[in-house]
Amino acid sequence: MAAPAANLKINGERLWDSLMEMAKVGPGVAGGNNRQTLTDEDAQGRALFQSWCEAAGCAMGLDQMGNMFARREGTDPDALPVYVGSHLDTQPTGGKYDGVLGVLGGLEIIRSLNDLGIKTKHPIVVTNWTNEEGTRFAPAMLASGVFAGVHTQDWAYAREDAEGLKLGDELSRIGWRGDEEVGARKMHAMFELHIEQGPILEAEGKQIGVVTHGQGLSWTQVTITGRDSHTGSTPMPMRRNAGLGMARVLEKVEEIAWSHAPHAVGAAGHIDIFPNSRNVIPGKAVFTVDFRSPDLSAIEDMETQMREQAQKICDDMGLGVEFEKVGGFDPVTFDKDCVTAVRNAAERLGYSHMDLISGAGHDACWINRVAPTAMVMCPCVDGLSHNEAEEITRDWARAGADVLFHAVLESAEIVD
Ligand code: HGY
Ligand code: MN
Ligand code: MN
Secondary structure, three states, X not given: OOOOOOOOOOOHHHHHHHHHHHOOOOEOOOOOEOOOOOOXXXXXHHHHXXXXXXXXXXXXXXXXXXXXXXXXXXXXXXXXXXXXXXXXXXXXXXXXXXXXHHXXXXXXXXXXXXXXXXXXXXXXXXXXXXXXXXXXXOOOOHHHHHHOOXXXXXXXXXXXXXXXXXXXXXXXXXOOOOOEOOOOOOOOEEEEEEEOOOOHHHHHOOOEEEEEEEOEEEEEEEEEEOOOEEOOOOOHHHOOOHHHHHHHHHHHHHHHHHOOOOOOEEEEEEEEEEOOOOOEEOOEEEEEEEEEXXXXXXXXHHHHHHHHHHHHHHHHHOOEEEEEEEEEEOOEEOOHHHHHHHHHHHHHHOOXXXXXXXXXXXXXXXXXXXXXXXXXXXOOHHHOOOOOOOOOOHHHHHHHHHHHHHHHHHHHOEEO
């Protein structure tokens, strides 16, 4: 199949304008976004995305997990489509580009193909995957996980947020629960453009990350129970302080991650303390330990070490402790041919590039189980993400979308 001509480019200004327009939906408090999954703000973002897709001539499909599929027809209706997309939901203190760049980069491909009058053999489908972040409803990449057959739909529907609201009910409430069977769609290939969310590309002065692998992830929810009591009148020897127990466990999480340096990482981002009153010794602490590594044996060892050391800490302190695995996936090796299409695209377009292992999880990590999949990454300023100050340059956005364009075209096959 002939490779796309090097002068085929997307419209970087239009892409940037769309990013800024979407950023107005569900604004944060410090310049970023708070457009959490299945909130009214998420519904607004979905509606805006659908209006843009329809204006670009796409037909919108919607499955029972709310995954959105905007289809541009190919010349061969029987050819399996090439999928391209990411997620529109954000962290509570999220940035404007995490996920959104991949969805709107896919839309920009459709808009550019329309401008250029280019037809492709394979249809192209731009996708918005529901609940990639896993912040309101754990785990992350939930809907792409159902699509890939990793989670059942019933289990996903029953996931509850901090208020006890169920995912399935919220999906219906915002009116984005479709009829399509989840996972029935078959793909020729899938490509995802995403900001790196780490410092490597910027530090190395590279415009493009050719993502060969994704590191694995483990989320364990830990519940430590002690006894609520008065912070003033309870003698120190009588205290059963769940908050102190959590602090000692989190110190161990840090040590355990360092024991697998330089590639492993570990921390707890979700932490709830009860009753969280200034003059009550906490009787309960609930937190989620997030371990990651490109090496599965390292992840398994970190999980084991954490459980053993947390159990010992709690036994010594007279505290109860329970563990629940609430998320995880093994390290991922992306499809060689798709990765080569990404690398060839960067070469052809003259963008500096390097192979990269993704530090963050992405929908592509699950879709890689059911279709040939690869990712394109662009740098982000100071490697900062999951922070409202997340920032990229227009050039990085455009270069990433150009490479995505060429990789998708190589897979979808231009028809002269
Ligand atoms: O957790 C992750 O890696 C992704 O940002 N949801
Ligand atoms: Mn993301
Ligand atoms: Mn994210």
